[in-house]
Amino acid sequence: MLWVDKYRPKTLDQVIVHQDIALNLKKLVAEQDCPHLLFYGPSGSGKKTLIMALLRQIFGPSAAKGKVENRAWKIDVGTRSIDLELTTVSSTNHVELCPSDVGFQDRYIVQEIIKEMAKNRPIDTKGKRGYKVLVLYEVDKLSREAQHSLRRTMEKYSSYCRLILCCNSSSKVTEAIRSRCLNVRINSPTDEQIVKVLEFIGKKEGLQVPSGFAARIADKSQRSLRRAILLFETCRVQQYPFTVNQAIPPMDWEEYISEIASDVMREQSPKRLFQVRGKLYELLTNCIPPEIILKRLLYELLRKLDEELKHEICHWAAYYEHRMHMGQKAIFHLEAFVAKFMSIYKAFLIATFG
Amino acid sequence: MAPILQSSQPWVEKYRPKKVKDVAHQDEVVRVLTNTLETANCPHMLFYGPPGIGKTTTALAIAHQLFGPELYKSRVLELNASDDRGINVVRTKIKNFAAVAVGSGQHQGSYPCPPFKIIILDEADSMTEDAQNALRRTMETYSKVTRFFFICNYISRIIEPLASRCAKFRFKSLSEEIMSSRILHICDEEGLTLDEEALSTLSSVSQGDLRRAITYLQGAARLFGSSISSKDLINVSGVIPQEVVGALYAACKSGDFDLANKEVNNVIYEGYPVSQMLNQLFEVVVEADDISDEQKARICKTFAEADKCLVDGADEYLQLLDVASSIIRSLCNMPQEFSYEN
Numbered sequence: 209m210l211w212v213d214k215y216r217p218k219t220l221d222q223v224i225v226h227q228d229i230a231l232n233l234k235k236l237v238a239e240q241d242c243p244h245l246l247f248y249g250p251s252g253s254g255k256k257t258l259i260m261a262l263l264r265q266i267f268g269p270s271a272a273k274g275k276v277e278n279r280a281w282k283i284d285v286g287t288r289s290i291d292l293e294l295t296t297v298s299s300t301n302h303v304e305l306c307p308s309d310v311g312f313q314d315r316y317i318v319q320e321i322i323k324e325m326a327k328n329r330p331i332d333t334k335g336k337r338g339y340k341v342l343v344l345y346e347v348d349k350l351s352r353e354a355q356h357s358l359r360r361t362m363e364k365y366s367s368y369c370r371l372i373l374c375c376n377s378s379s380k381v382t383e384a385i386r387s388r389c390l391n392v393r394i395n396s397p398t399d400e401q402i403v404k405v406l407e408f409i410g411k412k413e414g415l416q417v418p419s420g421f422a423a424r425i426a427d428k429s430q431r432s433l434r435r436a437i438l439l440f441e442t443c444r445v446q447q448y449p450f451t452v453n454q455a456i457p458p459m460d461w462e463e464y465i466s467e468i469a470s471d472v473m474r475e476q477s478p479k480r481l482f483q484v485r486g487k488l489y490e491l492l493t494n495c496i497p498p499e500i501i502l503k504r505l506l507y508e509l510l511r512k513l514d515e516e517l518k519h520e521i522c523h524w525a526a527y528y529e530h531r532m533h534m535g536q537k538a539i540f541h542l543e544a545f546v547a548k549f550m551s552i553y554k555a556f557l558i559a560t561f562g
Numbered sequence: 563m564a565p566i567l568q569s570s571q572p573w574v575e576k577y578r579p580k581k582v583k584d585v586a587h588q589d590e591v592v593r594v595l596t597n598t599l600e601t602a603n604c605p606h607m608l609f610y611g612p613p614g615i616g617k618t619t620t621a622l623a624i625a626h627q628l629f630g631p632e633l634y635k636s637r638v639l640e641l642n643a644s645d646d647r648g649i650n651v652v653r654t655k656i657k658n659f660a661a662v663a664v665g666s667g668q669h670q671g672s673y674p675c676p677p678f679k680i681i682i683l684d685e686a687d688s689m690t691e692d693a694q695n696a697l698r699r700t701m702e703t704y705s706k707v708t709r710f711f712f713i714c715n716y717i718s719r720i721i722e723p724l725a726s727r728c729a730k731f732r733f734k735s736l737s738e739e740i741m742s743s744r745i746l747h748i749c750d751e752e753g754l755t756l757d758e759e760a761l762s763t764l765s766s767v768s769q770g771d772l773r774r775a776i777t778y779l780q781g782a783a784r785l786f787g788s789s790i791s792s793k794d795l796i797n798v799s800g801v802i803p804q805e806v807v808g809a810l811y812a813a814c815k816s817g818d819f820d821l822a823n824k825e826v827n828n829v830i831y832e833g834y835p836v837s838q839m840l841n842q843l844f845e846v847v848v849e850a851d852d853i854s855d856e857q858k859a860r861i862c863k864t865f866a867e868a869d870k871c872l873v874d875g876a877d878e879y880l881q882l883l884d885v886a887s888s889i890i891r892s893l894c895n896m897p898q899e900f901s902y903e904n
Contacts, residue, residue, distance in 0.1 A: 249833035379837035387774040388783035391800040396831040526884035530876040
């Protein structure tokens, strides 16, 4: 088992990083009831972990044993019927799903499953009617229609089910939904907190962690706890016992992007652009999301550039990233950004050095 | 911590006014509707206005008051965006409902029960244009037996032919006093204590949206118990603390790109929503005394552009960085045009 999963806190009491939030969540469900919740925060900050721990707090250990199902729905939409398939994780008391997986037909899924849940409400031992929890991931990727259709459904069926929504950025969730939920912001752990967790894991695993080593991993992890733990484990596999100045292996795709960055800094020509395209394709075919490539490329370029060029480059990065979302094929926009950069940089070099 | 009375119902639903006359602040609408109750007749209606000020509440209340619980099911059709509402629904469901005639007005107990049905179309601005067009004729054909209530946020999204068939009512934003009195009423009922400062914070963070205010209040009550401070409210409302906004603005003012970049990174890592950040940054910029109008205008332009990009789904970090960079350029009087563009 990977350490990331092994040391994932199972209950709200075990949480190390977001203790204050965990405490509040515990208070929240103390009366066996909770409002709709919206968790938002950057990836690797512990949203899912907290949600699972929260479910366990509400429903007891049974919530943790989810059954993975590939379910099919047949939905009548007036004249035709739509077949949809989606993987869900469900237990007696909750259902987890990621509705954005079905693309533009996501709204049917959301309505259908909530109505279905409303039909068979669980009844507890005292004969009191309980409620189910529906966990939706990646709500920010839901289409506008789906979000619209959520808003009234949330109110209408509020006595049967509670929604727990989870997303990266709450800007992309419509105001109407946000105002119906209790928003919980999960911030990325600070470097100190990451160090604390790494030391905790080190102790549990019986490892000797030299001082400063954990701090260096934390520094590399860009405040993502998941990445920090993965890095830590990689280091463990690579070399143990740890030495103080052991190299922490960077992600290979990051290495690759930094190579691209130095390529375009060195030479600005159509030929080089062609080479860079090959490399970008390589990254894309390895399933690195285009936004991440662009952001990383910008990061690498910003490190090397003069102050006066930085403004310009970051503007164009934002511009092409936006375009990427509007358009279809990411490679065009990545390439356009590289070409733009080359032209700007060339002009700058000519202006400065003649 | 005093025990709080918990009910599984959200307070928003629990404290939804049940009678038209209880609807706060919308005097004009209330007057017309009370008249309706007396004469048992009304035109088609179109309610519009910002969210959380009582449009749906009013429509539901009037329907309940006209028909009472018994006839409500058979006389009122409530459709909202959660129900599928394409052109097919208009053709079948609405038409079928509208076509069936009703018995002439016999009074049922104390309810007037006028001889028509009501179709409430909530969130009508999210209906497709085709569906709205299909409604035009339906509205006229069955006008003897049906009244339509359209509810929407933006009247511009309702096609003109529909709008012209209705009596339009603009719902006004709630004033601070009205909100406070409503909030205090709920606090009394739920046994909460709210000090003066928290109350004003609540009205400022909810921006005239009573539903939001009540949701925040309930959230805070759940999290922090029965005495709520203004800090707790800021915590649940998702408003960014002023220090964070201030730090970013100060970094921009210093003119150092790397410093600004660091602050932007921090904002992203802390998980603050960037759209909220833009709103608050906007306030800071507009209220600042030491920058010229031209600079303000330039900065606001980039806010607008970034906001549009965010709505389109662009990356938050890059957009915020772009905004920060353009604030630096405006504040430090760097040239707005890029020098190496071509």
